[in-house]
Amino acid sequence: RISLGEKRAEIVKLGSGERTQEVDEASKARGTRVRVFGRVHRERKQKDVLFVTLRDGHGYMQCVLTGPLAKTFDALTLTRETSMMITGEMREVLAGAHAPDNRELHADYFEILGKAPGGEDAVTNKVQAKGDAQTLLDMRHLVLRGETASSVMFVRDAVEHAFNCKYHDLGYTKVSPPALVQTQVEGGSTLFGFNYYGENAYLTQSSQLYLETAIPFAGNVYCIEKSFRAEKSLTRRHLSEYTHVEAELDFITFDDLLAHLEDIICGVLEIVLGNPRIAAMLQDLNPDFQMPERPFMRMKYADAIAWLKDHDIPNEEGHPHAFGDDIAEAAERRMTDIINRPIFLTHFPAAIKSFYMQKDAEDPRVTESVDCLMPGVGEIVGGSMRMYDYEELLEAYKREGIGAEAYYWYTDQRRYGTSPHGGYGLGLERFLAWLCKQHTVRDTCLYPRYMGRCKP
Numbered sequence: 488r489i490s491l492g493e494k495r496a497e498i499v500k501l502g503s504g505e506r507t508q509e510v511d512e513a514s515k516a517r518g519t520r521v522r523v524f525g526r527v528h529r530e531r532k533q534k535d536v537l538f539v540t541l542r543d544g545h546g547y548m549q550c551v552l553t554g555p556l557a558k559t560f561d562a563l564t565l566t567r568e569t570s571m572m573i574t575g576e577m578r579e580v581l582a583g584a585h586a587p588d589n590r591e592l593h594a595d596y597f598e599i600l601g602k603a604p605g606g607e608d609a610v611t612n613k614v615q616a617k618g619d620a621q622t623l624l625d626m627r628h629l630v631l632r633g634e635t636a637s638s639v640m641f642v643r644d645a646v647e648h649a650f651n652c653k654y655h656d657l658g659y660t661k662v663s664p665p666a667l668v669q670t671q672v673e674g675g676s677t678l679f680g681f682n683y684y685g686e687n688a689y690l691t692q693s694s695q696l697y698l699e700t701a702i703p704f705a706g707n708v709y710c711i712e713k714s715f716r717a718e719k720s721l722t723r724r725h726l727s728e729y730t731h732v733e734a735e736l737d738f739i740t741f742d743d744l745l746a747h748l749e750d751i752i753c754g755v756l757e758i759v760l761g762n763p764r765i766a767a768m769l770q771d772l773n774p775d776f777q778m779p780e781r782p783f784m785r786m787k788y789a790d791a792i793a794w795l796k797d798h799d800i801p802n803e804e805g806h807p808h809a810f811g812d813d814i815a816e817a818a819e820r821r822m823t824d825i826i827n828r829p830i831f832l833t834h835f836p837a838a839i840k841s842f843y844m845q846k847d848a849e850d851p852r853v854t855e856s857v858d859c860l861m862p863g864v865g866e867i868v869g870g871s872m873r874m875y876d877y878e879e880l881l882e883a884y885k886r887e888g889i890g891a892e893a894y895y896w897y898t899d900q901r902r903y904g905t906s907p908h909g910g911y912g913l914g915l916e917r918f919l920a921w922l923c924k925q926h927t928v929r930d931t932c933l934y935p936r937y938m939g940r941c942k943p
């Protein structure tokens with residue numbers, strides 16, 4: 488082992504961008520010594536040289552071990568995912584050679600901090616041996632260390648941050664509604680119920696009703712919280728626990744709601760793509776991604792039914808679509824993929840939508856409702872204007888067979904200064920599946936939860 492030497496080594500992070508300006512500077516000024524900590528992402532032996540790609544969450548760095556250092560026992564038995572400290576000198580890579588961020592660390596000393604197993608238990612065997620989806624999900628804690636899975640998580644962090652920035656730019660207040668509730672929002676069939684100190688309670692399906700109670704004191708509000716759905720089907724876009732970006736806007740019209748949705752979606756994308764590190768990841772994940780063109784296409788439900796009939800896309804029973812049909816996932820996705828641009832699908836019949844939706848003044852069969860559909864995924868947003876007349880809401884409870892007592896606090900919004908207002912919920916995992924071109928929402932959350940899976 489080689490000693491640390493006279494000069495003090497600086498601890499640096501590995502990625503490019505702001506955090507690593509020191510390293511960028513260092514790689515220009517030959518002889519600058521640095522100390523890095525990370526895990527072995529890859530290792531490659533070439534004659535008497537050992538190349539180690541170190542990873543620390545901020546980026547990757549190529550480290551070069553030569554001479555006696557490359558012949559030490561630890562170097563010769565180095566395994567992937569081993570954590571280590573390396574000190575040495577930053578240099579630009581030679582012309583024609585490639586390394587992350589075009590620089591490398593020429594090591595003169597290293598220490599192993601946590602050795603990872605090799606052979607049968609090597610990380611590559613654990614996650615790649617079978618390669619089937621279930622094994623990868625069982626091994627998600629190790630899969631997350633890979634480039635694709637971790638990139639999606641970094642994009643997710645950037646998207647969540649961008650939503651917070653954009654809402655605050657718009658002057659919205661963030662609130663944090665409860666997850667344990669005694670009311671349903673989106674129908675009884677997907678409620679997770681549990682015993683709450685002897686009373687019936689549920690995991691929330693949506694924070695919408697609580698957000699509506701916040702607008703009288705805060706004006707426009709939003710939240711980013713978990714929602715829970717006991718979905719009894721296994722599809723590539725349904726989770727039992729998902730992250731729900733929801734907002735509620737006061738004193739608006741339906742057109743205002745649609746304009747806001749375009750603004751928030753495009754505004755978030757602009758912020759995300761303005762981050763060079765994240766933009767580079769997106770370029771790898773989804774090279775064909777294009778900013779959606781504004782205005783988004785607007786299509787009424789009745790026109791979608793006609794479109795599906797014209798294109799011979801049947802309903803769930805295999806019959807031609809008719810007014811009043813729920814547009815099922817497969818039909819919706821086929822239509823969105825053929826049209827191949829974001830669509831605002833509006834004015835769904837009251838009979839197939841939730842109890843709280845405001846009816847269209849010109850056609851009371853339908854509601855002022857919108858789903859935003861994206862190619863590859865289909866619905867990523869569901870929203871509407873909210874029924875704001877007191878008597879009409881009481882009627883709606885009755886129609887749905889909902890006991891009004893439990894909703895006294897929601898009904899009170901219509902008694903104490905009601906207002907025309909509306910809002911929406913955006914599924915973060917679906918938004919990411921679209922943005923990162925992932926086949927399933929199971930790959931856009933840290934640890935997916937769906938029917939049959941509650942581990943790791």
Ligand code: 4AD
Pocket residue numbers: 672673692693694695716718724725726727729731733734866867868869870871910911912913914915916917928
């Ligand atoms: O259309 P949904 O059910 O609408 C509501 O919950 C409204 N109360 C929201 C509101 O207006 N504040 O759900 C909204 C969005 C969907 O468009 C979808 O993106 C996502 O939530 N979503 C799911 N994502 C993953 N797994 C599930 N099981 C989901 N169910 C809904």
